[in-house]
Amino acid sequence: MTSTIVTPGIHVGLEDSHGPVSFQPIHSSPDHDNVVYPNEATDYHGHPHYGRVLITLLLLLGVSLTVGYVFSPGIAIALIFLTALWKVTLVVRNFMHLKYEPLFIYIAIAAVALIIYAFFFGVYPDITAVPRDVTFPH
Amino acid sequence: MENTHHKQSFWSKYVFSTDHKTIGTQYMIMGMIMAGVGGYLAYVFRYNLAFPGKSIPFYGMLGPQAYNAFVTIHGMIMVFWVGMPVLLSAFGNYLIPLMIGSDDMAFPTVNMMSFWIFAVSALVLIASFFVPGGAFGGGWTMYPPFSAGGYLDPNPNFFKALFSGTSLLILAVALELVAMLMGGINFLVTTINKRAKGMTAWRIPIIVWFLNIAAVIFMFSVGPLVAGAFMLLFDNVLGTGFYDPHRGGDPMLWEHLFWFFGHPEVYVLLLPSLGVLAEILPVFSRKPLFAYKTIIYLALASAFLSVLVWAHHQFVAGIDPRMATFFSIGTILISIPFAGIFLAFMATLWGGAIRMKVPMMWAIGFIGLFLVGGLTGLFLGSNTFDIYAHDTYFVVAHFHYTLFPDIFFGFFAAFYYWFPKFSGKQLNSSMGKWHFWLTFIFFNGVFFLLFFNGLAGQHRRINDYSSFSLISREPYQTFEQIATICAIGLMLTQFIFIFNVVKSLRKVKTGVKNPWEATTLEWVSDSPPPHGNFNPYPEVFRGAYDYSLPDAEVDFTPQNTPKA
Amino acid sequence: METKQNHLTIPIIKIPQGRLGTWVLIAGELVIFGGLICCYLLFRIRYPHWGAMAAHTNTFIGALNTVVLLLSSYTIVRAHGAAVKLDVAKARLWMTCTLLGGVMFLVDKSIEYAHEISEGFTFTSPKLVAAGDHVGSLFWSFYYIMTGLHGAHVLAGMTAIFIVMMQIRKGNNLHRVELVGMYWHMVDLIWIFLFPLLYIAK
Numbered sequence: 001m002t003s004t005i006v007t008p009g010i011h012v013g014l015e016d017s018h019g020p021v022s023f024q025p026i027h028s029s030p031d032h033d034n035v036v037y038p039n040e041a042t043d044y045h046g047h048p049h050y051g052r053v054l055i056t057l058l059l060l061l062g063v064s065l066t067v068g069y070v071f072s073p074g075i076a077i078a079l080i081f082l083t084a085l086w087k088v089t090l091v092v093r094n095f096m097h098l099k100y101e102p103l104f105i106y107i108a109i110a111a112v113a114l115i116i117y118a119f120f121f122g123v124y125p126d127i128t129a130v131p132r133d134v135t136f137p138h
Numbered sequence: 139m140e141n142t143h144h145k146q147s148f149w150s151k152y153v154f155s156t157d158h159k160t161i162g163t164q165y166m167i168m169g170m171i172m173a174g175v176g177g178y179l180a181y182v183f184r185y186n187l188a189f190p191g192k193s194i195p196f197y198g199m200l201g202p203q204a205y206n207a208f209v210t211i212h213g214m215i216m217v218f219w220v221g222m223p224v225l226l227s228a229f230g231n232y233l234i235p236l237m238i239g240s241d242d243m244a245f246p247t248v249n250m251m252s253f254w255i256f257a258v259s260a261l262v263l264i265a266s267f268f269v270p271g272g273a274f275g276g277g278w279t280m281y282p283p284f285s286a287g288g289y290l291d292p293n294p295n296f297f298k299a300l301f302s303g304t305s306l307l308i309l310a311v312a313l314e315l316v317a318m319l320m321g322g323i324n325f326l327v328t329t330i331n332k333r334a335k336g337m338t339a340w341r342i343p344i345i346v347w348f349l350n351i352a353a354v355i356f357m358f359s360v361g362p363l364v365a366g367a368f369m370l371l372f373d374n375v376l377g378t379g380f381y382d383p384h385r386g387g388d389p390m391l392w393e394h395l396f397w398f399f400g401h402p403e404v405y406v407l408l409l410p411s412l413g414v415l416a417e418i419l420p421v422f423s424r425k426p427l428f429a430y431k432t433i434i435y436l437a438l439a440s441a442f443l444s445v446l447v448w449a450h451h452q453f454v455a456g457i458d459p460r461m462a463t464f465f466s467i468g469t470i471l472i473s474i475p476f477a478g479i480f481l482a483f484m485a486t487l488w489g490g491a492i493r494m495k496v497p498m499m500w501a502i503g504f505i506g507l508f509l510v511g512g513l514t515g516l517f518l519g520s521n522t523f524d525i526y527a528h529d530t531y532f533v534v535a536h537f538h539y540t541l542f543p544d545i546f547f548g549f550f551a552a553f554y555y556w557f558p559k560f561s562g563k564q565l566n567s568s569m570g571k572w573h574f575w576l577t578f579i580f581f582n583g584v585f586f587l588l589f590f591n592g593l594a595g596q597h598r599r600i601n602d603y604s605s606f607s608l609i610s611r612e613p614y615q616t617f618e619q620i621a622t623i624c625a626i627g628l629m630l631t632q633f634i635f636i637f638n639v640v641k642s643l644r645k646v647k648t649g650v651k652n653p654w655e656a657t658t659l660e661w662v663s664d665s666p667p668p669h670g671n672f673n674p675y676p677e678v679f680r681g682a683y684d685y686s687l688p689d690a691e692v693d694f695t696p697q698n699t700p701k702a
Numbered sequence: 703m704e705t706k707q708n709h710l711t712i713p714i715i716k717i718p719q720g721r722l723g724t725w726v727l728i729a730g731e732l733v734i735f736g737g738l739i740c741c742y743l744l745f746r747i748r749y750p751h752w753g754a755m756a757a758h759t760n761t762f763i764g765a766l767n768t769v770v771l772l773l774s775s776y777t778i779v780r781a782h783g784a785a786v787k788l789d790v791a792k793a794r795l796w797m798t799c800t801l802l803g804g805v806m807f808l809v810d811k812s813i814e815y816a817h818e819i820s821e822g823f824t825f826t827s828p829k830l831v832a833a834g835d836h837v838g839s840l841f842w843s844f845y846y847i848m849t850g851l852h853g854a855h856v857l858a859g860m861t862a863i864f865i866v867m868m869q870i871r872k873g874n875n876l877h878r879v880e881l882v883g884m885y886w887h888m889v890d891l892i893w894i895f896l897f898p899l900l901y902i903a904k
Contacts, residue, residue: 047783054776061768064902065761080898088891095779095887097880101725102717104330108729115358116736118445120743122465123394125458127744244719319730327723357726361733362740368847369741377826378843379836380741386749386837391741398737 048094060087154254156246157669161253162232163560168253169224172260176215177629179208183601184584188615188622190602205601206275207303211263213278214307217403218314219260221545225410226356227256227321229552230349232560234325236660236667237343239334239676239698244327252320259313266306274303277599279396279451282381282389286373299375308371315360322353334659336678340431341697343658343682345413347434351441352409359402359445366395393455397448405444407541409437411548412479415501418555419483421656422498423490424693426683429482436482440475447472453521454528462521469519473512480505480512491686491693495654496570500551503578504543511539514589529599532592535585542581550574550635555654557639562647562665569638576631583624587617655694658682662698724881728888731855735892738851742844742899755841756900758823763814764901767807768893774803775890778863778883785879790870793879797867800886804860811853818842845900852892859886 064083067076093099098106155161185192186200193199200208231249235242243249266273276284285304299305329342329350369380370392379385381392420427427433447468449457457465483505492498514536517523527533550573557565591614596603603610603618652661660667662676676698684695689702746752781796822829825846827839862885866878 047786050776050779050783054772057772058769061765061772064898065765068902077903080902084894084898087894091775091887091891091894095775095890096728096884101721105717105722105725108725109732111354111358112729112732112736115361115445115733116740119362119394119398119737120740122398122446122449122461123391123740123744125461126390126394127388128747129458245723323723323726323730326726327719331717331719331722357730358733361730361735362737364734365738365741365851368851372825372843372847378847379826379840380843380847384836385831386745386840388745391744395737395741 046100048099050094053090053094057087057090060090154250156242156250158231158235158243158246158249159667161249162228162230164253165223165231165256166228168257168260169220169228172215172219172223175264176212176220177632179212179215181626181629183208183212184622184625186601187603188619190604200601202601203275204272206277206599207267207273209599210275210278211267211273211307214263214311216541216545217278217407218311219263221407221541222314222318223256224549225407225545226318226349226352227252229345229410229414229556230321230325230353233556233660234328234346234349235332236559236663236671237346237658238329238332238337239659239662239672239678240328240332241670241672241675243324244332245324248320249324252317252324255313255320256317259310259317262306262313263310266303266310269301269303269306270298271302274307276304279393279400280304280307280370281396282370282373282392285370285392286381296375302374304374305371308367308374312364312367312371315364319357319360322357325350325353326357334676334678337659337697338678341678341681343413344416344427344430344433345410348409348413348416348437351437352406355402355409355441355444356406359399362395363399366392390452390455390457393452394449397451398445401448401451402444404540405440408476408544409441411504411544412437414548414552414555415483415504417656417658418497418501418551419486420683420685421555421654421694422493422495422501423487424493424685425486425490426681426685427482428485428488430681430683433479433482436475436478440472440479443468443472443475447519450519450521450524453524466519466521470516473516473519476512480508495554496565496567496574497551497555497654499571499574500547500554503574504547504551507539507543507547507578507581510586511536511541511543515540527592529597530592531588531596531598534598535588535592538585538588542585546577550577556660557642558648558650558653559660559665559667561643562649563642563645564648564650564653565642566638569634573631573634573638576634577628580624580628580631584621584628588621590614591617652696655692657684657694657696659697662696718877720877720881721884724884728884731888732892735851735895738848739895739899742848745840745844746899749837749841751837752841753903755823755838756903758818758821759845759901760814760817761901763810764897767810768897770803770807770810771890771893774800774807775887777803778879778886782880782883785870785876788873788876790873790876793870793876794867797863797879801860801863801867804856804863807856808853811849848896848900852889852896855889855892859889 060083064080067079067083070076071079092109098109152160155164182194182197182200183205185194185197186205231243234240274280274285285308287299287302287304329346333342369378372378373380373382373387380387381389383389416427416433447465449461449465450469453462453465487502514532518527518533518536554565554570557563592598594609594614596609596614600606603615647665651665654661659676659678663671678697679700680695680697682697684690684697684699686693687695777796777799781793781800784790784792784796818824823842823845825843827842830836830839830842859882862882866875866882869875869878
């Protein structure tokens with residue numbers, strides 16, 4: 001091992017299996033790959049106000065628990081799932097930092113939703129549009 | 139910085155290695171061993187079909203139960219334990235880092251774990267033959283109630299159900315899927331993040347694109363099946379009723395879950411092979427690949443369509459007729475992108491300076507045979523014809539005409555092509571030609587006549603036709619016998635290949651870096667590539683298929699040649 | 703000793719390898735749960751009777767668990783915030799809070815399971831089957847498989863968080879705090895879907 005330069009600061013290896021990772025000065029290479037942490041080049045995302053997001057989430061939970069007592073069942077269910085979607089969006093965008101990720105990740109997540117929808121669409125008539133009472137009498 | 143080698147023990151170098159090349163080789167060897175097992179099973183049940191009631195050499199008598207188990211496990215092995223590891227994992231692991239100019243996969247440890255989970259899954263599968271009751275025999279689709287015997291058993295017994303062939307098969311498949319998922323994550327991250335400088339998206343070789351598209355299709359279609367496999371396992375072991383209509387469940391749900399994965403799986407197997415073709419055809423016709431970008435777009439279109447066509451496997455299962463029309467149309471639509479890809483391949487050959495080397499012969503043989511499989515697929519995709527031909531030998535012949543060229547011709551093309559890369563040695567060409575021609579002839583001998591057997595109404599899950607006078611009439615029994623003799627010939631032919639490989643490995647290295655005069659990055663590295671692959675790391679200046687450039691001195695310009 | 707610096711290898715879309723890998727993993731996991739939730743929904747539409755079964759689930763514990771998971775998501779994201787500032791002690795403290803949240807979730811879940819099993823609603827619900835209510839027993843099968851698979855993910859996430867807590871002790875591999883955090887959020891958001899499906903919509 002020739003040129004090991006250990007500098008202060010905290011470094012992140014490429015992978016453990018590579019053995020001890022060669023350390024580099026933090027600003028030595030503009031195009032390093034996950035070598036330094038935190039890293040201006042890759043840790044590009046900001047930090048939303050997490051506390052505010054948490055409070056919104058808890059409020060939404062409260063909403064989804066109470067709508068059942070206020071509205072008729074149909075509206076309530078729609079509202080409950082809308083709040084669930086809203087909650088999921090908040091978690092994914094803020095806690096998982098999706099809103100700072102490149103378009104690629106959005107596409108991957110959207111693909112999941114599309115795939116699931118395709119499955120639901122294809123199976124829907126076969127499971128739901130059958131005679132309701134399929135249990136046999138004993 | 140240089141890649142210095144540190145002393146590695148035997149275990150960390152060859153067994154629990156994190157090097158992508160070792161892992162790729164391990165996958166390939168494992169896949170070939172499993173191909174041997176699958177071939178042996180095929181030999182046994184083919185022999186039984188041709189000569190029912192006779193004792194089978196190297197096996198003995200084959201009962202109906204064992205026949206069903208053999209057919210089932212043969213299908214399982216060939217798709218999940220041969221096709222997937224050899225085409226996707228072996229070539230993906232070996233080639234992706236080399237072709238994009240990287241040192242290794244993104245997550246080498248995950249890669250190693252992926253192989254060992256795969257190895258365990260293969261063991262579990264083989265073990266299922268030796269549990270009481272034998273291996274599962276309800277078809278590779280594992281439809282309940284065959285696969286959910288728990289609620290059919292009058293005396294349900296947890297441990298008996300857990301260690302039944304059914305449960306072990308579900309477990310083996312689940313482990314295999316996990317292994318492939320880990321591999322797929324690796325492929326995607328490696329390709330996105332670890333490319334050499336200058337390797338932009340439109341300079342990536344087609345095979346890397348296709349391997350990644352295959353990994354995406356796999357990852358996104360396998361999820362529901364994983365959930366469904368849990369449900370099936372619980373049905374079988376604990377006696378829940380997810381697929382039991384008597385208990386409010388629905389067996390149709392499993393069929394949907396299975397084929398929602400099972401059909402895209404076909405494209406997961408097909409795309410890597412097409413990628414192999416896309417690498418080989420330009421090299422041996424000394425021409426740039428025709429319509430590079432169009433091929434990628436077509437593959438993306440087929441990936442999108444592939445998750446919308448699954449229920450064409452269920453036309454006779456009683457699905458909603460309106461949906462049958464939808465799936466029929468989708469199935470016939472999906473032939474358009476693949477026809478486009480094959481036309482682009484043929485246009486690549488057009489007017490080229492063709493070098494008929496062994497890899498090229500396998501590649502062209504692939505195109506010819508796949509044409510038969512693809513065209514018969516068009517018939518079957520239409521629900522009106524499928525209702526007649528379903529579960530006959532027509533279907534068997536059809537999918538062997540797609541999957542055999544796909545898995546074996548694709549594999550052999552790639553193997554003959556990249557063997558100099560793996561080993562630094564060259565396979566014997568005349569033995570390779572014998573291997574190709576005998577395989578080609580015997581393969582057609584096995585399956586072409588079975589189309590007629592299928593149209594005559596021979597059902598695929600009957601072990602002894604002599605008790606069905608209507609369909610065992612001549613010439614169909616003779617056809618079965620011809621098929622069996624050809625199948626035995628096909629398997630014996632593969633010994634030429636094994637002999638060739640063993641003999642070639644004992645030769646000295648040729649020292650030729652780029653024997654086929656190809657342009658892609660893997661030939662820039664030494665053969666076999668050292669740990670770390672490249673020294674120095676290449677920089678990419680051009681696309682992957684710069685052959686016969688007008689102002690170049692030689693008829694190939696590697697990707698790392700700077701532009702003038 | 704070897705070095706593995708590939709200077710010419712650059713992330714083309716600027717996303718760190720670990721985070722990209724975690725996103726792909728999460729996408730894969732979401733499809734598994736998506737498929738399961740699809741199956742549940744299809745049967746839910748087929749059997750209006752399941753509303754009566756869903757009334758037996760304990761909405762209070764479900765809501766409590768939602769709160770617990772949301773709070774633990776918050777703590778892990780604070781751990782990430784501390785890790786970015788290279789404050790290892792604080793990051794590990796916040797991660798411990800998340801682990802406690804996970805433990806509390808599992809404890810709640812066990813109490814709930816125990817309660818339901820004592821009422822005869824088990825994985826196969828022999829009591830309901832004996833009473834001829836096959837469809838109802840299917841609801842409980844789905845209930846246990848969905849919450850059970852989710853619980854397995856909670857355990858997996860806790861294990862991952864624990865391992866990372868051990869790994870960052872000496873101040874390296876701090877980027878992994880964010881990665882386990884992302885996985886934990888995924889566990890959280892699956893619960894956000896399961897909660898209305900199994901507990902509120904009756």
